[in-house]
Amino acid sequence: MLDDWQPGKTEKLPLKERTDLDRWISLRLDSGRRQTTRKTRLRHRLAFQLRHRARRAQNCKLFVDDLTDGTIRRSRSRFWSATETNARDKEAAYQTLYEVLTTLARLLAPFTPFMADSMHEILVRSQRSDSPASVHLEEWPRQLTLGPTPSFARRSGSSSRSRSGSGSSVWRRAARATHDLKTRQPLRSITLAFAPGLLGVGRPGAPRNEHAT
Numbered sequence: 001m002l003d004d005w006q007p008g009k010t011e012k013l014p015l016k017e018r019t020d021l022d023r024w025i026s027l028r029l030d031s032g033r034r035q036t037t038r039k040t041r042l043r044h045r046l047a048f049q050l051r052h053r054a055r056r057a058q059n060c061k062l063f064v065d066d067l068t069d070g071t072i073r074r075s076r077s078r079f080w081s082a083t084e085t086n087a088r089d090k091e092a093a094y095q096t097l098y099e100v101l102t103t104l105a106r107l108l109a110p111f112t113p114f115m116a117d118s119m120h121e122i123l124v125r126s127q128r129s130d131s132p133a134s135v136h137l138e139e140w141p142r143q144l145t146l147g148p149t150p151s152f153a154r155r156s157g158s159s160s161r162s163r164s165g166s167g168s169s170v171w172r173r174a175a176r177a178t179h180d181l182k183t184r185q186p187l188r189s190i191t192l193a194f195a196p197g198l199l200g201v202g203r204p205g206a207p208r209n210e211h212a213t
Helices: 020-040 043-047 050-080 084-108 113-125 151-156 158-178
Strands: 191-193 209-211
Touching (some): 020 084
C-alpha cells in the first residue's frame, strides 16, 4: 500500500470526527449506494436494461470525478504530511479513501464484474488472506452513519454538484490542455457557456455560466 499504510493497522476513526471533505465524499458514496440498491431491487427485467446501465455508468463517472478532483487532489497535503501533529488527519484521509474504493468495488460488481473483482483483489485480498475470494461473495454495502452533514454539502447539495461541478471540472481541464496551460497555473477567470438544461445548468435558480479561479 502507498506510504506503507495498511487497513486495520490503527483504530478506525468515526466519520463524525473526520474532516468535512471526508464526510462529503462519504455522503456522495452513500447517495450512490441508495440509488443503486433501489434500482437493483427492480429485478433484471428493468434494472439491467441498457438505459439503466448507461445511467449508472454516468453516475459512476461523476462520482469518480468528485473523488479525484474534490477529494484526492485536495487531500494531497494530508497524504504527504510527515509530522506527528497531523498523523490523525493523515490516517483519516487514508481510511476514507480505502473505504470509498472498496465500497465502490462492491457497488460496481453487478455492472462491471471483472473490473470490480480486480479492485477487490488489489485492495482487499492483498491485505487480508481470509477475505472472500471474489467481490461477488462480499456483503452489499450498508448505510453509513455519517454524522453532521458538511456545511458546503447542505448549501450546494451533493446531487447538483455532481451534475454541474464534476462536468465543468472535466471541461476546465480539457480547455487547459487545448491551450497548453498547466493544471496548477492560476487563471484570472474562465467562463463556460452551457446549453439550457445541460447537466442541470440553466434550470431555475442555476447559473448559466461558471467562473473559476
